[in-house]
Amino acid sequence: MLTNNFFSLEISVAEAEKRTGKNTVNMQEIYTVYLIETRPVDALTEGITPDSLWRRYSEFELLRNYLLVTYPFVVVAPLPEKRAEIVWHKLSADNMDPDFVERRRVGLENFLHRVASHPVLCNDNIFNIFLTEVNWKEMVYETGFQAKADSRLKAVNAAFRVKNPDGRFTELKHYSDELQTVLSQLLRVRARVADRLYGVYKVHGNYGRVFSEWSAIEKEMGDGLQSAGHHMDAYAASVDDILEEEEHYADQLKEYLFYTDALRAVCRKHELTQFELEMVALDLACKKQQKEELVTGTVRTFSLKGMTSKLFGQETAEQREAKLQVLEQQLKEGEEAVKEKNTESDEFVKTAWVDIERFKDQKDRDLKEALISYAVMQISMCKKGIQVWTNAKECFNKM
Amino acid sequence: MSACTPKSLASSGQKPIQEMCHPLGAEEAVLTPSPDVRNITSSIGEKDQILPNGTPVETSSPSSSSSLLNRLQLDDDLDGETRDLFVTVDDPKKHVSTMETYITYRVVTKTTRVEFDLPEYTVRRRYQDFDWLRTKLEDSQPTHLIPPLPEKFVMKGVVDRFSEEFVETRRKALDKFLKRVADHPVLSFNEHLNSFLSAKDLNKRQGLALLSKMGESVKYVTGGYKLRGRPVEFSAMGDYLDMFTQKLGTIDRIAQRIIKEQSEYQVELREYGPVYTTWALSEAELQGPLEGVASCMANCSSALDELTQDMSEDFLPVLREYVLYIESMKIVLKKRDNIQAEYEAKLEAAAFRKEEKASCTQVPTDVEKCHDRVECCNADLKSDWDRWQNNKRQDFRQLLTGMADHNIQYYEKCLAAWESVIPLLRDKQPQETETEED
Numbered sequence: 053m054l055t056n057n058f059f060s061l062e063i064s065v066a067e068a069e070k071r072t073g074k075n076t077v078n079m080q081e082i083y084t085v086y087l088i089e090t091r092p093v094d095a096l097t098e099g100i101t102p103d104s105l106w107r108r109y110s111e112f113e114l115l116r117n118y119l120l121v122t123y124p125f126v127v128v129a130p131l132p133e134k135r136a137e138i139v140w141h142k143l144s145a146d147n148m149d150p151d152f153v154e155r156r157r158v159g160l161e162n163f164l165h166r167v168a169s170h171p172v173l174c175n176d177n178i179f180n181i182f183l184t185e186v187n188w189k190e191m192v193y194e195t196g197f198q199a200k201a202d203s204r205l206k207a208v209n210a211a212f213r214v215k216n217p218d219g220r221f222t223e224l225k226h227y228s229d230e231l232q233t234v235l236s237q238l239l240r241v242r243a244r245v246a247d248r249l250y251g252v253y254k255v256h257g258n259y260g261r262v263f264s265e266w267s268a269i270e271k272e273m274g275d276g277l278q279s280a281g282h283h284m285d286a287y288a289a290s291v292d293d294i295l296e297e298e299e300h301y302a303d304q305l306k307e308y309l310f311y312t313d314a315l316r317a318v319c320r321k322h323e324l325t326q327f328e329l330e331m332v333a334l335d336l337a338c339k340k341q342q343k344e345e346l347v348t349g350t351v352r353t354f355s356l357k358g359m360t361s362k363l364f365g366q367e368t369a370e371q372r373e374a375k376l377q378v379l380e381q382q383l384k385e386g387e388e389a390v391k392e393k394n395t396e397s398d399e400f401v402k403t404a405w406v407d408i409e410r411f412k413d414q415k416d417r418d419l420k421e422a423l424i425s426y427a428v429m430q431i432s433m434c435k436k437g438i439q440v441w442t443n444a445k446e447c448f449n450k451m
Numbered sequence: 452m453s454a455c456t457p458k459s460l461a462s463s464g465q466k467p468i469q470e471m472c473h474p475l476g477a478e479e480a481v482l483t484p485s486p487d488v489r490n491i492t493s494s495i496g497e498k499d500q501i502l503p504n505g506t507p508v509e510t511s512s513p514s515s516s517s518s519l520l521n522r523l524q525l526d527d528d529l530d531g532e533t534r535d536l537f538v539t540v541d542d543p544k545k546h547v548s549t550m551e552t553y554i555t556y557r558v559v560t561k562t563t564r565v566e567f568d569l570p571e572y573t574v575r576r577r578y579q580d581f582d583w584l585r586t587k588l589e590d591s592q593p594t595h596l597i598p599p600l601p602e603k604f605v606m607k608g609v610v611d612r613f614s615e616e617f618v619e620t621r622r623k624a625l626d627k628f629l630k631r632v633a634d635h636p637v638l639s640f641n642e643h644l645n646s647f648l649s650a651k652d653l654n655k656r657q658g659l660a661l662l663s664k665m666g667e668s669v670k671y672v673t674g675g676y677k678l679r680g681r682p683v684e685f686s687a688m689g690d691y692l693d694m695f696t697q698k699l700g701t702i703d704r705i706a707q708r709i710i711k712e713q714s715e716y717q718v719e720l721r722e723y724g725p726v727y728t729t730w731a732l733s734e735a736e737l738q739g740p741l742e743g744v745a746s747c748m749a750n751c752s753s754a755l756d757e758l759t760q761d762m763s764e765d766f767l768p769v770l771r772e773y774v775l776y777i778e779s780m781k782i783v784l785k786k787r788d789n790i791q792a793e794y795e796a797k798l799e800a801a802a803f804r805k806e807e808k809a810s811c812t813q814v815p816t817d818v819e820k821c822h823d824r825v826e827c828c829n830a831d832l833k834s835d836w837d838r839w840q841n842n843k844r845q846d847f848r849q850l851l852t853g854m855a856d857h858n859i860q861y862y863e864k865c866l867a868a869w870e871s872v873i874p875l876l877r878d879k880q881p882q883e884t885e886t887e888e889d
Contacts, residue, residue, distance in 0.1 A: 234730040248716035258705045266698040416736040434866035445855035451848045
């Protein structure tokens with residue numbers, strides 16, 4: 053359950069269940085639904101039953117897409133993995149695997165908490181409806197957000213052709229690429245390390261068996277060997293809990309790995325607005341030049357118009373006057389457009405950068421906490437190891 | 452070494468099974484004759500036991516009960532306090548000559564025994580010399596279990612026989628061998644041991660020793676006689692040895708597997724730490740903590756390296772050496788069987804002849820000699836078995852607690868590394884504004 057100062061509701065993703073139904077191509081499918089429970093913050097411990105409704109993963113995706121489009125200057129929290137990737141061998145990559153479903157449940161709850169604690173997003177109406185209204189989909193489609201979405205192609209095009217993006221965004225893009233690379237690598241290696249650690253612990257279980265067998269043929273040594281064997285079994289079994297805990301650490305890293313996409317999305321939006329501004333400014337400059345040419349009568353650059361007037365004679369004064377008028381109008385409009393785009397761009401940069409700073413602080417805090425709890429986990433593992441081997445040593449001494 | 456409490460000798464002549472002590476019931480008793488008994492034996496006027504190769508057997512016959520009693524009361528007390536012979540093998544050195552390159556070890560002896568002229572000796576010996584000693588001991592004490600030597604030839608051809616690791620492993624095994632011999636109440640008084648420990652140059656007469664060794668092995672191991680009735684206790688010993696060998700083999704395999712898994716774990720660890728370092732390069736606030744974690748992992752990695760090395764160097768060789776020890780024991784059991792078989796055959800032949808002659812009332816002396824040899828052998832074997840069981844118990848206690856210690860040390864090193872990182876991670880926490888609580 054989350055309580056914070058921004059949001060009036062406590063939120064939890066309490067359960068997960070399997071459902072069957074027909075999908076879009078009318079085929080039978082099995083999917084998981086998650087129970088979202090909400091309760092007013094002041095009704096903390098009164099035993100008031102929370103409101104609840106069930107949501108599928110795809111509905112979370114829809115909500116997130118809506119937020120991305122509607123608040124392009126916000127670094128929107130990511131969703132947990134759709135499919136289990138980067139697993140070590142023990143975890144199945146199956147979406148139906150209960151461990152995976154459980155971790156997804158936690159991830160979805162985390163997502164909702166992130167949104168609810170965001171100074172801007174928490175006030176969004178659709179977000180609130182998502183939490184409380186069963187038929188939220190109609191309403192989210194009504195917002196028409198899908199039409200507002202920038203096409204990917206447009207964004208990539210802008211990224212290539214923009215001339216003067218804000219240096220900070222370029223740097224941020226760079227950083228998010230680096231972070232993505234390093235976190236992917238980290239998660240991959242960690243999974244391999246976990247795999248190996250599992251092997252080391254489990255083989256020690258064999259000692260348990262052989263000590264037991266050996267103790268059967270010994271007299272005085274028997275008891276000591278037998279008990280030592282039990283400790284070896286306990287040692288081998290302890291790795292399951294250890295690795296289970298470590299998965300939580302991996303999930304924390306994954307969240308930030310996925311966050312890099314959100315960072316890049318904000319950078320792309322900046323590039324797009326900047327590009328649009330540049331285009332509009334370029335257009336204005338063009339028009340100004342055209343006006344100048346018309347007024348002074350000089351043709352500085354080659355134009356078909358110039359050619360035709362040379363060939364077919366100059367335009368009449370009236371024609372020129374008409375053209376000028378049109379141009380003046382266009383110029384006025386152009387200047388308006390530039391002013392508008394400028395404001396838009398500045399607004400965007402300002403609001404985006406506020407959120408980016410917020411994100412950076414959050415990231416530093418969260419990851420430091422993650423590292424601390426990882427270290428705490430390792431310490432616990434070492435202490436357990438010392439305990440087991442000390443116990444075994446006592447048994448050996450009694451041999 | 453273990454203290455011993457005098458206990459009635461389990462076999463003097465044929466004893467009913469119930470009164471024979473269980474081979475695995477290795478109490479602290481040592482049942483071999485003390486050195487001083489030799490004098491008593493000769494005064495009683497026992498017949499000398501002579502082996503086929505002409506060497507006198509240096510044990511007394513157990514058939515006299517008074518000598519039995521004396522033997523027990525004069526038994527060596529093998530506490531540290533009353534031990535009077537201390538040997539050490541150390542300081543390996545490489546010798547390069549035109550013909551060959553080899554390693555010698557320093558053998559230091561400290562003793563108060565009268566059999567030695569001086570209280571202290573320091574000599575240098577090579578593996579060959581140890582091998583010679585063992586052969587001589589086997590020849591002169593065929594009924595006793597001689598501790599094994601480390602393998603003569605390097606196994607699997609991968610190890611460099613001049614590497615520090617190999618030499619150290621060998622030295623430890625040689626040291627153990629010599630200590631076991633020096634602690635043995637009979638073997639430690641062997642004249643060849645005396646020469647080995649004290650002589651400037653060993654007059655080895657290798658050729659002869661080799662021949663006679665072969666002769667003995669052939670005679671006593673293959674025998675030529677069919678064993679009729681092996682006493683239960685010796686069968687039990689043989690069974691135990693077979694099962695024990697099996698268990699040791701399994702433990703060896705497990706230990707090797709663990710070392711392999713740990714090495715593979717370490718390979719991954721060595722890649723894991725540096726990723727944190729790379730990450731630190733793109734961070735500001737997190738740079739310190741990430742680098743801290745990276746160096747912590749490097750520490751854990753080297754701690755693991757030490758653990759793996761320790762297990763390879765300390766654990767596995769000792770385990771393997773025990774397999775050799777078991778083989779030696781099996782050979783001694785086989786020898787005993789053959790001696791008994793020989794006796795039974797002769798007894799049968801004599802009985803046959805007796806039937807024919809009808810006038811013979813005496814058991815022929817050579818049959819009696821055989822009988823004595825059997826008794827002698829059984830007694831020596833039993834006492835050696837008990838001693839071996841004791842040694843085994845202590846050796847394995849030491850080996851396994853050693854293994855536990857290595858692992859504890861590994862975890863302690865890792866623990867220290869991680870605990871030292873925590874303050875670094877907690878440092879310079881940014882001001883918390885509104886924080887989420889999970």
